[in-house]
Amino acid sequence: MHKTLPRFLSFPITICLVTFGSFFLFSCNSGQVNQILTPADDNVLNIWWSEGYYPEETEAIQSSIDAWQAESQANVQIIFFSEKDLVQQLENAIKAGNPPDIIYSYNLDLVLLPRLAWEGKLADVSSIIEPIKQFYDPEALQSVNYFNNQTRQRSYYAVPIAQQTTYIHYWQDLLAQAEISDAQLPTEWDSFWRFWEVAQTNLIKQNIDNIYAIGLPMSAIATDTFIVFEQFLEAYNVQLLDDEGKLRFDNPQVRQGIINALEAYTNPYLENFVPPNAIEWGDPDNNINFLSNGTLMTANGSLSIPGSQKGDEINYFQRMRTIPWPNKPDNTPMRYITSIKQIAILAETDRLEEAKNLVAFLVKTENLEAYLEGAQGRFLPVMPAIAANEFWSNGKDPHIAVAITQFDNTRSSYVLLNPAYSEVLAQNVWGEVIHAIATNQITPEKGADQAIKKITDIFSQWK
Numbered sequence: 351m352h353k354t355l356p357r358f359l360s361f362p363i364t365i366c367l368v369t370f371g372s373f374f375l376f377s378c379n380s381g382q383v384n385q386i387l388t389p390a391d392d393n394v395l396n397i398w399w400s401e402g403y404y405p406e407e408t409e410a411i412q413s414s415i416d417a418w419q420a421e422s423q424a425n426v427q428i429i430f431f432s433e434k435d436l437v438q439q440l441e442n443a444i445k446a447g448n449p450p451d452i453i454y455s456y457n458l459d460l461v462l463l464p465r466l467a468w469e470g471k472l473a474d475v476s477s478i479i480e481p482i483k484q485f486y487d488p489e490a491l492q493s494v495n496y497f498n499n500q501t502r503q504r505s506y507y508a509v510p511i512a513q514q515t516t517y518i519h520y521w522q523d524l525l526a527q528a529e530i531s532d533a534q535l536p537t538e539w540d541s542f543w544r545f546w547e548v549a550q551t552n553l554i555k556q557n558i559d560n561i562y563a564i565g566l567p568m569s570a571i572a573t574d575t576f577i578v579f580e581q582f583l584e585a586y587n588v589q590l591l592d593d594e595g596k597l598r599f600d601n602p603q604v605r606q607g608i609i610n611a612l613e614a615y616t617n618p619y620l621e622n623f624v625p626p627n628a629i630e631w632g633d634p635d636n637n638i639n640f641l642s643n644g645t646l647m648t649a650n651g652s653l654s655i656p657g658s659q660k661g662d663e664i665n666y667f668q669r670m671r672t673i674p675w676p677n678k679p680d681n682t683p684m685r686y687i688t689s690i691k692q693i694a695i696l697a698e699t700d701r702l703e704e705a706k707n708l709v710a711f712l713v714k715t716e717n718l719e720a721y722l723e724g725a726q727g728r729f730l731p732v733m734p735a736i737a738a739n740e741f742w743s744n745g746k747d748p749h750i751a752v753a754i755t756q757f758d759n760t761r762s763s764y765v766l767l768n769p770a771y772s773e774v775l776a777q778n779v780w781g782e783v784i785h786a787i788a789t790n791q792i793t794p795e796k797g798a799d800q801a802i803k804k805i806t807d808i809f810s811q812w813k
Contacts, residue, residue, distance in 0.1 A: 394425040395701050395708065396450040398440060401430040403654050403728065410724030414717040418708050426708070431455075433573075433633065437462060437776075444471065444696075451699040452709060456652075457573050459493065459508070459692045461776040464769035466694070467496030467507040473695040473702055476506045478710045485715070486510060490732035493690035493762060497769065508692035509709055511718055512729035515686040515756050516581045517749075519640065519655050520546075520647035522671050524561065528552040528646070532671065539585065542676035543614070546647055547623045563623040565640050565648030566615065567631045567781075568788040574633050575781035577651040580687055582611040584761070585678045590805075595768030597809055599802050608801065610679075612794040616787045629788050656749040657726030672749040674756060688760045691729055730754065770812035779804050 397415070402408035408430060419426045429450075431439065436455045440462070443449040455462075466472050475494075483491060490510035497504050525532055528549035536542045543564070550563035567575040583590070588607035589598060598604050618624050625639055637655050640648040648655070656672060659665040675684040693712065695705045711717065719736050722729060727750050731737040737754075745751050764771040774780075782804075783797035792800065 394427045395452070395704055397426065397428040397452040397708075398436055398450040398454075399428055399430055400433050400436055400455045402725065404657065404724070404726050406724035406726065407721070408724075410721040411712075414712055414721065415708070417717075418711045421711075422704075422707065424704055424708075433457060447698070449696045449698055451701055451705045452693065452695055454511075454691075454693045456691060458694070459689050460577075460763060460765060461573070461772055463508055463692060463694055464496060464765045464772040465776075468499045468769045470498050470500035471697050472496070472507040473697045473699065473705070474505050474507060475509055475695060475706065475709065478509055478706055478713070479506045482713070485733050485735060487513075487732050487734065489513075489688070489760070489762065490690050493766060494692055508694040509713055510690045510692055510732045511713060512691040512722055512725075513688055513732050513757070514652045514691065514729050515688045515753075515760065516578055516649055516651050516675075517653060517753060517756070518647060518649050518673050518675060519749075520671050520673070521640075521643065521669055523669050524643065524646055525549055527556075527558075535673070537676050538681065539676050539679040543618065547618065547621070549646055550623055561643060562625045562645050563647070564618045565636045565645035566618065566624055566628065567636050568616065568619050568624065568628040568784055569631045570778055570781040570785040572631050572633050572635070572781065573775075573778070574631070574636055574651055575784055576775055576778055578649045579611070579615055579780045579784060580763075581649070581675065581684075582615045583608065584685055584687055585675075586611045586614070587678065587680065591764050591767045591771070593767070595764075597806060599806060605798055605802065608798040609794045612783065612787060612797050616784060616794065619788045620790075629785055653726070653728040653749055653753055657728045660726050667748060670749070672752045674752060683759055686756045686760045687763060688757070689763055690732060727753075730757065768809070768812075770809045773808050773812070774805050777804075777808070779808075 399411060402411070412428065415426055415428055433456055437457065440449065440453060463472065479491065479494075490513065491506070494506050494508040494510055495504050496507040498507070520532075522532055529552055530545070530549050534545070536545055546563035550561065553559075553561060566578060569575055586607045588604060588611060590604065592598055619628060625644055636648050636650060637658070639645050640655060641658065653672070656666060656670055659670060675686070678684055693709050695702065695709065699705055712721075715733065715735060718733070719739065722731055722736065723741055727741070727747070730753060731742060737743065742750060742754070765775070779801050783792070783801045786792045786800075787794055787797045
């Protein structure tokens, strides 16, 4: 009879996000968004915001907005959306000429804001940033210094509030049950990934077959797919764009590097070391599989996984580990791709000064700090003064302490070199080819060629 590992954690399989307002209705059963064709109220300041992963996160932003509303005597409506729905509905609202005034979403900096700035659809927020720019990390300011193709100039078109990169987590006790010590954890690239495969093999020898070695998304719908895969491209030193933002596909080493990265990413799935349903995962699913002990390790684009366990000291401090990525295949240290979380104001707003005043209030140190701590540390500060506070700097938090070290060697997303790359991410080009390879429709070589062609087409059409 096969054994199964105990399920130490409970984690909701169905995640339903509820809006605080009447603009949209969400159906948890169908996963569809039903739009109510009611125009936005012109008498209030309208904010669309990503629903927090934790109650404290949503409560913190709501509390700051309530405080500003009481102080300013202005009317504010904040509507919380799931991440996927916010991006899609924002695009719909812009096309309909009825967008909100202020927007914030975890992935907007990667998939939409660079294009909106390029098209002149974001308000210039230099008046917010200039008085406080000395409080920011320079990289954060660079990330919101977008090019506006209408004015043919760069300026600040969003306000930074946090930063993230991609982390690796594993279960120490489950690794021990596989009769492997984490003291043996390699830092060499190939050995690192084989390490987890050996652990799964050991568990299978014990007739434990309900846990997989590695939790990597293989779907074309999860943003986590391209977020994690881009770290694999970095591992293989694939430089897609030059310093002027032009594609480098004429260099044969770039194509070969893409092939190598695709092979390394998909081989664990093809060899049955990744859960079979990873080809169907949405963004929460690598978290869910890991937290329900379905995978020994996983990679994730924020600290949301340990953040979800802060209320359980055993899970947080004893069972779960966060570690740096292994060295690259050439044995040089990994360089981490960062993204900056940003608040933006739509250019069409007729309440510009009011919107600017609210955003300036939200990024006051005490308000921003409360929001980031309410988010359980899943995003890191972009202001050194906040990062110096005990919550981040005491070294006692085993997950935040590791995350901070990863920001010692970073690079920004390609969207800063060329906003056309935001469309590559919005269409999840990498997720499409990864899914096709994982389902044996194409080879990594074919996948690389398909990605190169699609990315080239996107760049050629960018206007």
